[in-house]
Amino acid sequence: MLRQKTPGGDLAIWIFIIAELLVFAIFFATYAFTRANHVEMFNNSQLTLDRNLALLNTLSLITSSYFAVRAVAAMREDKAQQCFNWLIAALLMGLVFLIVKFVEYNHHYSHGINMRTNLFYMFYFSLTFFHFMHVVMGMVILSANAFKTRAGNYTAQNYTGLETGTNYWHMVDIVWIILFPLIYVMR
Amino acid sequence: MQQKTTGIRPCTLVYLLLMLLTVLTWTVGVMGLNGLTVALLVLGLSLIKGHLIGDYYMGLKLVSGAWRWVIVAWLIIPGVFISAAFYISGGG
Incomplete structure (x- = not known):
């Protein structure tokens, strides 16, 4: 099999x-x-996190990444409309992630928990918010991809820009895949 | 020049596997399982998931040379440090 360099x-x-x-x-x-x-403080604080919401978020991002793969595959077959639809679906799953994360943050803040509560929450808020901002950035990039797809800027022969955007989105997914067990599960 | 790409069917199977492994990780969490072995197992599952995304979704499976291993190389870095830290603390 020939491989790309x-x-x-x-x-x-x-x-x-x-x-x-x-x-x-x-x-x-x-x-x-x-x-x-x-260890004890981290383990006790970890128990206050909502693992169900974290599961929902992880499934959302994984699904979004898969939709992005489908978008690229559609463009490879010169099916711009399908590509656009998959990108919108990927963006919607990204939006689910943001909403769920917002609900989580709101829950903590309404219970008086913030970055200054303890070291665990300092890491929890900084790590997840840093990732949150990457999700926002990824969605901006995917939106630009969708716009350009709609405008007919990509073809089956030239979709480098689309792959560039989706690869960034997959990176955001990989980071969350490590973050999820590290913050929510491992103890 | 366009890149060679992985077919949709393998990517769909990878997607289903990623969902399954995610639910497995969540199950470990809600069952309250802890300790060094469990933590390293969960971490291992996540590293496998990251590798699958790199290989199939980012298409690195079809790339030769150093680029082929760029995501694997990255996964090893946090993998080693997190494992070492949990080993030091004895897991739970």
Whole structure:
């Protein structure tokens, strides 16, 4: 089987993705080693999080990523309308993620829990909000992809911009896939 | 030049597997299972999920050379640090 020498999409986005992932890796390692010195406090605080909402969020992002894959596949067959529809579906799943996260944040704040409550919540709010902003950024990029698809800017021969956007979206998904067990499950 | 791409059927199977592994991880959480072994198992499942997304969704399966392993290489970094930290703390 012939293999490509470079991944799909613009190469610049991959440099950006690597940089973003390294920042998240530092955050994850810092969380884990800080937890090692405050195991009881981290475990007790973790119990106050809503794992059901976290599950819903994880399923939303995974589904959204899959829809983005379908969008690229549709464009590969020159089916711009289908591609657009899949992108809108991916965006809607992204919106579900944002709404659920907002509900979670609102619940904590209404119970007087914030970043200053303890070290665990400091990490919880910073890590998840940093990721939240990446979801927002990913949705802006996917929206631009959808707009350009609608405008006929992509074809089966040229859809690099679309792959660039969806690869960023998959990166956002990968980060959450590590974040979910680390913050909500592992104890 | 367009890239070679993974077919939809494998991506759909990966999607179903990702959903299944996610529900499995959530089940571990709601059952209150803890300890070093459980934590590392859950982390391992997540690293596999990340690898599947890199390979199938980002298309790295069809890329040669260093780029092929860029997501795997990244997954190893937090994987090692998180494992080490949980090992030090004894898991639960």
